[in-house]
Structure formats: C-alpha cells, structure tokens
Amino acid sequence: MAYDHKKIEADWQRKWKEEKTFHVKNDPAKPKYYALDMFPYPSGAGLHVGHPLGYIASDIVARFKRHAGFNVLHPMGYDSFGLPAEQYAIQTGQHPAKTTEENAARYREQLDHIGFSFDWSREVRTSDPKFYKWTQWIFLQLFNSFYDARTNKARPISELIERFEKSGCQGQDAEVLTGDVEEIIGPFTAEEWKSFSERTRQMVLQYFRLAYLSEAWVNWCPALGTVLANDEVKDGVSERGGHPVERKRMHQWSLRITAYAQRLLDGLDELDWSGSLKEAQRNWIGRSTGASVRFAVDDDFIEVFTTRPDTLFGVSFITLAPEHVLVGKYTTDAQRAEVEAYVKSATNRSERERQAEVDKISGVFTGRYAKHPFTGAEIPIWVGDYVLAGYGTGAVMAVPGGDQRDWRFARHFDLPIIPVTEGADMAKGADERKDAVICSEGFLKGLKVPDAISRAIEELEKLGAGEGRINYRLRDAAFGRQRYWGEPIPIYYKDDIPYPLPESALPLELPVVDKFQPTETGEPPLARAKQWAWDETKKKIVATGEGAPLETTTMPGWAGSSWYYLRYMDPHNEERFASPEAINYWQQIDLYIGGSEHSTGHLLYFRFWTKFLYDLGLIPFDEPAKKLVNQGMIxxxxxxxxxxxxxxxxxxxxxxxxxxxxxxxxxxxxxxxxxxxxxxxxxxxxxxxxxxxxxxxxxxxxxxxxxxxxxxxxxxxxxxxxxxxxxxxxxxxxxxxxxxxxxxxxxxxxxxxKMSKRWLNVVNPDEIIERYGADTLRLYEMFLGPLEQSKPWDTHGIEGTSRFLRKFWNLFFESDILSVSDVAPSAAELKTLHATLKKVTEDIERMSFNTSVAQFMIAVNELSALKCNKRDILEPLTIALSPFAPHIAEELWKQLGHSESISKARWPQWHARFLEENNFTYPISFNGKTRLQLEFPANLTKDDLEAAVLANPEVQQRLEGKTPKKVIVVPKRIVNIVL
RNA sequence: GCCCGGGUGGUGAAAUGGUAUACACGAGGGACUUAAAAUCCCUUGGUCCGUAAGGGCCGUGCGGGUUCAAGUCCCGCCCCGGGCACCA
Incomplete structure (x- = not known):
C-alpha cells in the first residue's frame, strides 16, 4: 500500500467526526488539562499558513496529554463581533450576521482539513445571543459593583449604599476615584446622603461603579465614527485602518480596570508567561511611586504628582495641562484672552501632532501664583501642552534643575532654573541622576536622592501638604462603541440617569435597523431601531419613544473574549454562564496560545474580568491562564x-x-x-x-x-x-x-x-494540504523553528517533512504489503526507540517541537538503515508520532490491527536502561582543542581513565615527553590535557 | 531615549559551560531508468599544506574578561526585530 495522504486524511477526519472521538465530558474521576487557543475573528480572507501555527502546537500538547491519561478540554470558537463585517455591511447592506456565518463556515472547513482534535460540540461565538446574554450579564455585575478599597476587592454596590446611609462618604471611600481626569467628589455625611435626590445619588454612585458612565476624554475617530480604547490607537491613528484620532470629551461607558492596577501587577509574578509579555503588561500598568503635593492657591490648591519630592526646593513654576479643570478658574483677567486662545489651539492639536512635534515648546502664563509648601515662595502657574491631562493629576511641579522637559520649558520662557543636585551644570541641562546628592538649602541638603525622597514625604505629611503616593499609567477602559455589530449594553435611561435592565430581559438582542451607519444626527446605528425602548412596568422592549430609551452604543470587541474561556467549560448552560461544577472541574487554562499582539489589550481585560468574577465568588481562581505562549509570526x-x-x-x-x-x-x-x-x-x-x-x-x-x-x-x-x-x-x-x-x-x-495579499506572498494551507497532506503541513510548521520565534515560510522546504512521512510509512511495508515482524528488537533498535521517546517526551513538555520533529527524522533514518520492521519498535513510535501527524498514525495503528483510535493509546514510557552504552568515545583535547578521540569503557573511574589516556601512544606522541600541568577528566564527557 | 527578544553555513536552524554547525532545504557528484519523476548513495563553514592517506590554521555580530574549556557566563559596543515613550 502506498502512502495516500488524501484518502487517509479524509477517512480519519470523517471517522473522528462520526465517532465523536474528541468530544470531552466533565469527568471528575480523571485529571483535567485545559489547552486553549486564542479564538480567531473569522475574516473574509480565510486562513493562511501562519494562522494555524499556534493551533498545531496546542493540538500536539492536547493530544499528548490525552495519551498521558488526562481529560483534555481543547475547544475552538469565534470572536465573531467586529469591524470588518460591519464595514462590509455598510457597503453592501448585507447583515453582518450573514457574512460572519459564511466566514465562520469557511474557517471551519479549513480547520477541519488540518486535523485538529477540537471538541466542536463546545464551539462558542461571541455574536450568538445565547453567548452574549452572559457577556451582558457580567456587564450588569460590573455595573452593580464597586471596588472596596478597604478589603481590596469588588463588592456589590448595595453594600456601598448601606455604608453611605450609615456613615456617609469619608476617608478611604473618597479615594477610590481613579480613571480619567475626573472632578473629585467631596466627602459627605450620612445625613447629606439621605438628603440627596435620587438623581444626585445615582450621579454619585457613577463614581464608584466598576462599569460607569462618565464625562471623559476619549479617543474619537471620525472616520470610523467611534471611540477607541487607548490600545486601539497607535501613533495617534487608529490601529485598524490608520485613521486620525482626536481627543474629545463625551459621555462614555468605561470599566474601572484601574481599581485592579496593583493586583494586575502583582498577579504577574506567579504566572508562567514569557518575560517580555509580563514586562509589556508592567509597562502598560506603569506603576510609579512618589508623592502627591498640594500647592496652595489662596484658599484653594493645586495637587500634583511627583516621583521626585526630593527636588521640591527646585520648583520654579507649576504647569497645568491645557485640559485641566483649574485652568479657567485660575487665569487672571489680564491673561484670559491669551490663555483661552492657547487652550483652544492645544486641544485642537491632535494627539498625533502633539507627539510628532515634541520639540515644539509652547505654553502660557495664567497670571496666578501658588505658594511653595516649604519656602512659602510665590510659584507662577503656567499652562503647557507637554503636560498630559490623563496622567497623574494633569499638573506638574516643574523642576528645571532635575527634569529635562521642565528645563527646556524654563529655558524657552526664561524662567528660573534652580540647581537641586551637587555637581550639576544648569547650562547644559537638567540633572536626572538618581544617585546624586541634594544641594538645596534646608533639611534635604547633603542627602542622597532616595533618602531625600523619604525625608521630603515626611515633611510634607507633617505640614499636611502632601503624602506618599503610588500612581499608575493604566487608564480606565472605554467600553462603548458607536457601532452596530457588538453586544448591546443592557442599560436604559430615566431622566438621563442609566439604570440596568433586569436579568430577565437578557439577552438584549441586537435590534433590526434599516442601515448600519450612524444616523444623520451622528447617533450610533442602534438609534435607527424602531423597537428600542424599555417599558419598566411591562418589563419588555417596546417601540422607540414609548418607553425609557435604551443605550445605543455597543460593547467593544474585547468584551466577549474577556470571559469566553469559562463558557467552553459548560457551553450550553441556560441558567448560568457556566455551572460551578464545570468551573471547579476545569479551573484555569493550563496552556493558552496566541499572538503577541494581544499582550496589553485582550490579556489585560481577560485578567481583569477573571479577578472581578473571583471577587464576587463566582469562580475559585483569580488568574485565567497559568501558562501562556506567544507563537511567532510566520x-x-x-x-x-x-x-x-x-x-x-x-x-x-x-x-x-x-x-x-x-x-x-x-x-x-x-x-x-x-x-x-x-x-x-x-x-x-x-x-x-x-x-x-x-x-x-x-x-x-x-x-x-x-x-x-x-x-x-x-x-x-x-x-x-x-x-x-x-x-x-x-x-x-x-x-x-x-x-x-x-x-x-x-x-x-x-x-x-509580512504575509499579505498586497505582496502576493500569501500561502494558503488548502493548497499545501491538497499537494502534501495535513500531516506534512503540521510537521513542517513545527519543523520551521522554535514556536515563539518569527520565521519566513518557504514552501520548498516542505519536501523534507514529506519525505520523512513516506519513509516512516515504508518502515511498515514491503512492496506495498504490510510487513511487520514480531521478532524481538535488537539493542540498537531499542536504543533508537527510547532515545526518541525520551527526546520527544521532554521536548513536548518544553514546547520545543522543531527538535522533536528532527528526532523523529533521525529515528526513521536509523531504523531504515537497520531495516527495522519490528512491531515492538514501530508501535510505540507510532503513538509518539500521533500528536504531530495524527492521520498517518491512526491509519498505521489500524493496519497494525488495532480497532480503537490511537488517541486512546497510552503514551509509551522511555527507559534509561536501553540508552546505556558499554563504551564511551572520549574527545581528547589539548588546551581545550579537540585533537583525537579514544574509546573507553563507560564505567572507568576518573583515575583509571586519566592513566589510560596518558598511556595512549598517540597522546604520548603529542606530549613529546612533557608532563601535562593538569588533566581534566569529566566522565562520559571529555578529557582535557593542559600543557 | 527606556524595556524586552535576537545575531551561528547559501537557507530554516541544533547544541544541561565539555567534539560548534544535529535535522532539513538548496547545491554539486553518482546509481537506477530509453528518458523523466520518484527513490537511494556520496560531498557540502572558510582557508592552507599534501599526488594521496592525512594534517595545520581560522571560525557562532565586534572588542575585552572569567575558566582547564565560552555560541553558552561577565563587562563594553554594533546591528536587526518587537513593545513603550513629553508618564512628571
């Protein structure tokens, strides 16, 4: 029988489907393993050979773990809400659900042809109402929760209301305010709370809810007609499409991810994720320690955040961001016209311009002065666009002697530059060294920077002018999109105040609209719906205008992907997002594979939602994925x-x-x-x-x-x-x-x-499979190089893995007739087998698939040379190969007389005794350079070995009668003679 | 600028501090064949000496260092890829 990949692969793919080979039950009797791939967005272009790389790797691990006796959850689904389907809908009028369906079907076909062991009965799609019902449900939990700074976890908002009723809002409660630049609400007493109107109470609660509606600066993209999250904006333009993005203040749903900043940072330590990925997340969270300092302005104050309170004596001015709320308040009448003009031009400048023109220094004096907390000196208050509204408090204490940006601003506007450190040359620039000695007159003089920082904080606290503080770069996540093709946000409005829909109203399904564009008045497409209002008494959706209006923005792409891994555990549950039993059984993802482009977006929200669900006691773990691997780009x-x-x-x-x-x-x-x-x-x-x-x-x-x-x-x-x-x-x-x-x-x-239609360099897996087969494709993708590394695809190299599979097949056949012998294998054959089992077992554990493929090739070359057709060798080898090349393995397994799928076979154990050699060939080196090789019994002692080597005539000849200074003997490794 | 990766044959790449270049592609030569495909065998880092057998020297981005021994560890550079960036 010749190796006919087309027939074999079609047969086995059909059999796996018919016999539900890879359907998995929640079976607490067996140990579990959860191997997950980041699910794809089903685009119209279909898959190219780069896409399945990670899927093949996780499939190998999943199949390996099954052989090792684990009950393996290995599902697949689609992240099926998204912009391309909607853009296409706008152009053609075709409903995005239809294109999504077609694209998913095409993906499924392509994935099936590669022979993955996915349990398709657990498929999820984020755009399926049965799925997004639970995305909406989790949103409602976020809306109905606040972050309790006292216990450091999310709690139901009802507890906060209780607290307000009992003791008002004081101390720590008032400090949970994070997120974007917000007007801080002041403390209030229980009596005041009770006297508030319903409207005021709801407004106050917005400052605490984990999903909240706020007036916030957002990244508005006019071309896409939507708001983008910070990580969807790259270099001032939209990541998708490269359209300009501008800063705009508008009503916006946000998620208070900032409340979790510290936990998201701390959680990284225990995760088995790559260092660079953890580093990217740390960067993104951007924790910095320093102090909050208040500069009095008459009976009010400006609060700044600084990492260098030790330089306080060097403050020569204060700079406010143009967007800062105090700018208008502090500007003197004399300066008003100038300041207003500046603020207007600065806010109109796009982020992109502000980034591109870093060298362009601009600013304006407000006319007012603040009081230095230590010296009482008059500090002029300026406005400058080098200060970012969204970081810290949106205001900086400018220390030209210690900060290069402040220095340049001072130089430009001829403001005083006060040296803060010893040995600094103010003519050249600021001294930003962190190991300098402070030279300012006063209590900090002579202190090293770190000591001066703690001393300065102490003094600030004594005066009540500031305190030590930790600041994060992480911003709250914009959660609303002015788009159609996303999950509707289950909120309705009464008197402009948002209220949650009851759970019974879920799923809130996407309404029918005539067009997928924004309305003429610029409202999102959902505003076109004829049935889009909520009747509170009848508890149902009614015609627009006849009830309370429903929210018209939809959720962003990352909503569904933040929790989908839980749904796979119990995908058809109608009562709950997943049953506690299923969650308790499957627990965290053991291996998560996907592209590194998700490192700060998806993977941060994914961890955030997990921690939130954990806080509410809905799941028993607070990190979603124990191990994560980024596959490289092909x-x-x-x-x-x-x-x-x-x-x-x-x-x-x-x-x-x-x-x-x-x-x-x-x-x-x-x-x-x-x-x-x-x-x-x-x-x-x-x-x-x-x-x-x-x-x-x-x-x-x-x-x-x-x-x-x-x-x-x-x-x-x-x-x-x-x-x-x-x-x-x-x-x-x-x-x-x-x-x-x-x-x-x-x-x-x-x-x-990059593989792209544009460069005509796209290689489609279907063509490769047609010509060489899925098993060859799988092997070749793995053989290309380390999984995490980027590498170019060159179809010509595939011949090697194709030849390998034919050689492997030929071990079983003679003149196309199955010829497998039951004779006991030789020592050499056993050595090849066990060396391979050892290497492959270890390689899979450390995800080094390219080297396991190489080892299989070595094994087949050796066994071919030995003309080995022994069952005791070929059978275990076939099992070992089956995770990599499952179709050929199944077929040969059947040919060997087995009736059950090879996926049920037990992984063969390797034994060291077959690898032992009686002799070892030592490389003999002189001064570290290998000169000859000598064979000795492997069990020879160090001393005997040294004597034997020195007695050797060839060695003697090289010694030329000299006595070596030293002889290094490492048993079973090397002998080095030092002259 | 800062933070991560990474630089090894013509190419993809391998190598717990211990024989650098496994495995594979490509290339060259040969066998089989009327021929081609397929298959199989040999050679394949550079360079020098030798008719040959064989041997010498150099060689993992560059320059130092540690060590009996460095692709691997340390210090300083250069280049490539990725992330972050007026972040106070």
Whole structure:
C-alpha cells in the first residue's frame, strides 16, 4: 500500500467526526488539562499558513496529554463581533450576521482539513445571543459593583449604599476615584446622603461603579465614527485602518480596570508567561511611586504628582495641562484672552501632532501664583501642552534643575532654573541622576536622592501638604462603541440617569435597523431601531419613544473574549454562564496560545474580568491562564522581479534634464536579476534595443533607473526562478515582457515580509494540504523553528517533512504489503526507540517541537538503515508520532490491527536502561582543542581513565615527553590535557 | 531615549559551560531508468599544506574578561526585530 495522504486524511477526519472521538465530558474521576487557543475573528480572507501555527502546537500538547491519561478540554470558537463585517455591511447592506456565518463556515472547513482534535460540540461565538446574554450579564455585575478599597476587592454596590446611609462618604471611600481626569467628589455625611435626590445619588454612585458612565476624554475617530480604547490607537491613528484620532470629551461607558492596577501587577509574578509579555503588561500598568503635593492657591490648591519630592526646593513654576479643570478658574483677567486662545489651539492639536512635534515648546502664563509648601515662595502657574491631562493629576511641579522637559520649558520662557543636585551644570541641562546628592538649602541638603525622597514625604505629611503616593499609567477602559455589530449594553435611561435592565430581559438582542451607519444626527446605528425602548412596568422592549430609551452604543470587541474561556467549560448552560461544577472541574487554562499582539489589550481585560468574577465568588481562581505562549509570526517570502523604469547617459541631447522615462503604453520589461547586473554594467544587451530604440543611440555608459514588481510566490521555485509560462496562465501580467537569462531562467529577488495579499506572498494551507497532506503541513510548521520565534515560510522546504512521512510509512511495508515482524528488537533498535521517546517526551513538555520533529527524522533514518520492521519498535513510535501527524498514525495503528483510535493509546514510557552504552568515545583535547578521540569503557573511574589516556601512544606522541600541568577528566564527557 | 527578544553555513536552524554547525532545504557528484519523476548513495563553514592517506590554521555580530574549556557566563559596543515613550 502506498502512502495516500488524501484518502487517509479524509477517512480519519470523517471517522473522528462520526465517532465523536474528541468530544470531552466533565469527568471528575480523571485529571483535567485545559489547552486553549486564542479564538480567531473569522475574516473574509480565510486562513493562511501562519494562522494555524499556534493551533498545531496546542493540538500536539492536547493530544499528548490525552495519551498521558488526562481529560483534555481543547475547544475552538469565534470572536465573531467586529469591524470588518460591519464595514462590509455598510457597503453592501448585507447583515453582518450573514457574512460572519459564511466566514465562520469557511474557517471551519479549513480547520477541519488540518486535523485538529477540537471538541466542536463546545464551539462558542461571541455574536450568538445565547453567548452574549452572559457577556451582558457580567456587564450588569460590573455595573452593580464597586471596588472596596478597604478589603481590596469588588463588592456589590448595595453594600456601598448601606455604608453611605450609615456613615456617609469619608476617608478611604473618597479615594477610590481613579480613571480619567475626573472632578473629585467631596466627602459627605450620612445625613447629606439621605438628603440627596435620587438623581444626585445615582450621579454619585457613577463614581464608584466598576462599569460607569462618565464625562471623559476619549479617543474619537471620525472616520470610523467611534471611540477607541487607548490600545486601539497607535501613533495617534487608529490601529485598524490608520485613521486620525482626536481627543474629545463625551459621555462614555468605561470599566474601572484601574481599581485592579496593583493586583494586575502583582498577579504577574506567579504566572508562567514569557518575560517580555509580563514586562509589556508592567509597562502598560506603569506603576510609579512618589508623592502627591498640594500647592496652595489662596484658599484653594493645586495637587500634583511627583516621583521626585526630593527636588521640591527646585520648583520654579507649576504647569497645568491645557485640559485641566483649574485652568479657567485660575487665569487672571489680564491673561484670559491669551490663555483661552492657547487652550483652544492645544486641544485642537491632535494627539498625533502633539507627539510628532515634541520639540515644539509652547505654553502660557495664567497670571496666578501658588505658594511653595516649604519656602512659602510665590510659584507662577503656567499652562503647557507637554503636560498630559490623563496622567497623574494633569499638573506638574516643574523642576528645571532635575527634569529635562521642565528645563527646556524654563529655558524657552526664561524662567528660573534652580540647581537641586551637587555637581550639576544648569547650562547644559537638567540633572536626572538618581544617585546624586541634594544641594538645596534646608533639611534635604547633603542627602542622597532616595533618602531625600523619604525625608521630603515626611515633611510634607507633617505640614499636611502632601503624602506618599503610588500612581499608575493604566487608564480606565472605554467600553462603548458607536457601532452596530457588538453586544448591546443592557442599560436604559430615566431622566438621563442609566439604570440596568433586569436579568430577565437578557439577552438584549441586537435590534433590526434599516442601515448600519450612524444616523444623520451622528447617533450610533442602534438609534435607527424602531423597537428600542424599555417599558419598566411591562418589563419588555417596546417601540422607540414609548418607553425609557435604551443605550445605543455597543460593547467593544474585547468584551466577549474577556470571559469566553469559562463558557467552553459548560457551553450550553441556560441558567448560568457556566455551572460551578464545570468551573471547579476545569479551573484555569493550563496552556493558552496566541499572538503577541494581544499582550496589553485582550490579556489585560481577560485578567481583569477573571479577578472581578473571583471577587464576587463566582469562580475559585483569580488568574485565567497559568501558562501562556506567544507563537511567532510566520512571514511571507515575497518575490520581486526587477523592472527598468528609465535610463539615461551623460551627454544625451535632451530638452530637459529628466532621464528618459519609458513609455507606459509600451510593454514593461521585467528583467531577471542576474541579467540586471549585466545591464547595469552596460555590457551591451542586444535585447534592450528591441524594446527601446533610444538605447542604441547611447554614447557613453548608461545609467538605469530600477524598480521592482511583486510576482506571486507560488510560481517561484527553490532556485528563486520564476515560472514565466505558469505566471502567464495566471493572468494579470499581460502587460509585461520578460528578459530571461541565456538558459531561459528568470531569477527574482526574495524578501521576508509580512504575509499579505498586497505582496502576493500569501500561502494558503488548502493548497499545501491538497499537494502534501495535513500531516506534512503540521510537521513542517513545527519543523520551521522554535514556536515563539518569527520565521519566513518557504514552501520548498516542505519536501523534507514529506519525505520523512513516506519513509516512516515504508518502515511498515514491503512492496506495498504490510510487513511487520514480531521478532524481538535488537539493542540498537531499542536504543533508537527510547532515545526518541525520551527526546520527544521532554521536548513536548518544553514546547520545543522543531527538535522533536528532527528526532523523529533521525529515528526513521536509523531504523531504515537497520531495516527495522519490528512491531515492538514501530508501535510505540507510532503513538509518539500521533500528536504531530495524527492521520498517518491512526491509519498505521489500524493496519497494525488495532480497532480503537490511537488517541486512546497510552503514551509509551522511555527507559534509561536501553540508552546505556558499554563504551564511551572520549574527545581528547589539548588546551581545550579537540585533537583525537579514544574509546573507553563507560564505567572507568576518573583515575583509571586519566592513566589510560596518558598511556595512549598517540597522546604520548603529542606530549613529546612533557608532563601535562593538569588533566581534566569529566566522565562520559571529555578529557582535557593542559600543557 | 527606556524595556524586552535576537545575531551561528547559501537557507530554516541544533547544541544541561565539555567534539560548534544535529535535522532539513538548496547545491554539486553518482546509481537506477530509453528518458523523466520518484527513490537511494556520496560531498557540502572558510582557508592552507599534501599526488594521496592525512594534517595545520581560522571560525557562532565586534572588542575585552572569567575558566582547564565560552555560541553558552561577565563587562563594553554594533546591528536587526518587537513593545513603550513629553508618564512628571
């Protein structure tokens, strides 16, 4: 029987489906293992060979763990809400649910062809109302909770109301205010709380709810017509589409992730995640310790955050962010016009401009002064856009002697620069050294920076002018999107105050709309719905206008993905997001694999929601994934043909100085890259005159202007030669002519780039599977290199893994007839088997799949050389290969006479006794350089070994009668003779 | 600028401080074949000496160091990839 991958793979994929081989039950009798992939957004483009990389890795681990006796949860689903489907809907009027359905079906087909062991009965889709009912439910829990700073966990908001009724809002309670720049609410007594109107109470509670509606600065993207989260904005433009983003103040649903900043930071320590990923999260959370300092302004004050309270004596001015609420209040009448103009221009400048023009220093004096808490000196208050509204308090105490930005601002506006450290040269710049000695006159003089910091905080606290404080860079997460294709937010409004829908109203399904665009008045698409109001008494959705209006923004893409891993545990539960029994059984994700682009977005919200659900006692763990691996990107190997854009030579008679541009109407000439070098040397290429008569008229060395044209990679062979004939059949290149080498070949240039339609370098897994099979694809993806590393895809290398599988198959067959012997295996055969089992077992545990594939190849090469067809060797080897190449393994397993799926077979154990050797070949080195090899019994003692080596005639010869200074003997490793 | 990764043959890459380049691609040579495909065998870091067998020297981005021994550890650079960035 010849190895027929098409038949074998189709058969087994069908069998797995029919026999529900990979359906998993919640079976508390067995140990569990949860292997999860970050679920994909089903885009219209389908999968390319880069996408399944992580899925293959997790599938290998899942299959391996099954062999090792674990009950494995290995599900897959779709993150199916998202912008592309909606954009497409806007263009075509087609409902996004329809395109999503089609794309998901296509993904499913592609995934099935790769032979994954997913339990598809547990599939989830975030856009399915049965799923998003629970996303909405969790949102309601967030809305109905606050973060209790006293116990450091989320609690029901009812407890807070109780507290307000009993003792009002004092001390710690008033400090939970985090998030964006907000007007701080003052403390109030129980009596005051009771006297508040319903409206006021609800407004106050907004400051505490974990899901809250606030007036906040948001990243508004006019082109997308929506608000973006901070991590959706890159370099001042939207991550998707690259549209400009501006700062805008508007009503906005936010989640109070900042309340969890410290726990999100601390939790990282115990996670088995990559260092760089943890570092990215730490960076993003951005904890800094310092002090909060209040500068009195008449009977009011400005609060600043500083990491360097030790430099307080160097404060020569205060700078407020242009957006700061106190700017208007403090500006004197004389300065008002100037300040207002500045604030207007600064807020109109986009984030992008403000980032790009860092060198442009701008600011304006408010006319007012604050009082220095220590010296009582008058400190001028300025406004400057180098101060960010969203960080700290939106105000800084400027110390030009210790901070370079302050220094530049002071220089620009000729403000005083006071040295704060010994040995600093104020003419050159600020001294930002953290190991300097403070030189300011007063109690800090002579102290080292760290000591001065604690002393300064002490003094501030004594005066009541400030205290030690920790600040985070992390902002609250914008949660509303002015979009259709997302989860509706289950909120209705009475008197402009948001109220939660009752649980019985969930899921709040997406309403029917006539168009998916915003309304003419700029409201989100949901405002178009005819049935979009809530009747409080009937408890049902009614016609728009006939009840309380429902929220019209929808949730962002990361809502569903923040908790989906829990739904897989109990996907069809209608009573709860997942039953406590299921959650208790499956617990945390044991292995989570996905791309590193999610490191600060998804993975932070994912951890935040988990901690929140934990606080409410809904789940028994507060981190979602114990181990996380980022798979590297598979890049494309673009192919480019060189093209002549023009040529010229010195002294050409010409009307202008432009080089001779080649006429667009003529066919463009693509030149094989080696030929191009000849042309550049102007070695007289006769073909050129056929195309351009002007070329013959050249009178001196000709200079060429080159460009390049992308050609589809599938027509390029392993020698970087383009198959011109095949390309012509493909179409799209009719306008080109090809200038080949003398042997008719056409060489292209190769370049590693992102895999993208644009570069014509996309490789589709379907084509690879059609030609080589899924098992070969799986092996090759793993063989390419370490999982976490980015690497280019080159289809030609796949021949190696394809040959390997055929060689493996051939071990079982002789002249296409199954020929497996029951004779006991030889020591050499056993050694190969057990060396392979050892290496593969260890490699899977440490996710080093490329080296396990190499080990399988070594095993097959050795067994082929030994002409081994022993059952006792081939059977365990087949099990070991099955996680990597499951179809061929199943087929051979069946051929060996087994009736049950190989996935139920027990993982073969390796034994050290088969690996032991009687002899060891020692590399004998002189001064660290290997010179010869000598074989000795492996059990020889150090001393005997040394004597035997020195007695060897070849060694004697090299010693030339000298006595070695030292002989290093490492048993079973090396002997080093030092002369 | 700061923080993470990473630099090893023509290419993808391997190597608990212990024989650098396993495995694979590509390339070159050969066998089988009327031929091709497939398959199998040999060679393949550089360089020098030798007719040959064989041997010498150099070699893991660069420069130092530790060590009997460094791709691996330490110090200082350079380059590439990723993340963050007027963050007070």
């Amino acid at each position: 890049q494309g190997m673009s192919a480019k043909a060189r093209v002549i854009l023009g040529f010229d030579w010195p002294g050409r008679e010409t009307e202008d100085s432009e080089p001779l541009k080649l006429n667009d109407r003529k066919k463009r000439v693509l030149v094989s890259s080696s030929k191009a070098e000849l042309i550049e040397n102007d070695s007289g290429i006769p073909e050129l005159s056929q195309h351009w008569n002007a070329y013959d008229g050249r009178t001196s060395k000709t200079y060429f202007e080159w460009g390049s044209v992308y050609v589809p990679v599938q027509y390029v062979n392993g020698r970087d030669e383009l198959d011109v004939a095949e390309l012509s059949k493909h179409g799209g290149f009719e306008e080109f002519e090809f200038l080949t080498e003398t042997d008719g070949g056409f060489k292209v240039l190769r370049d590693v780039e």
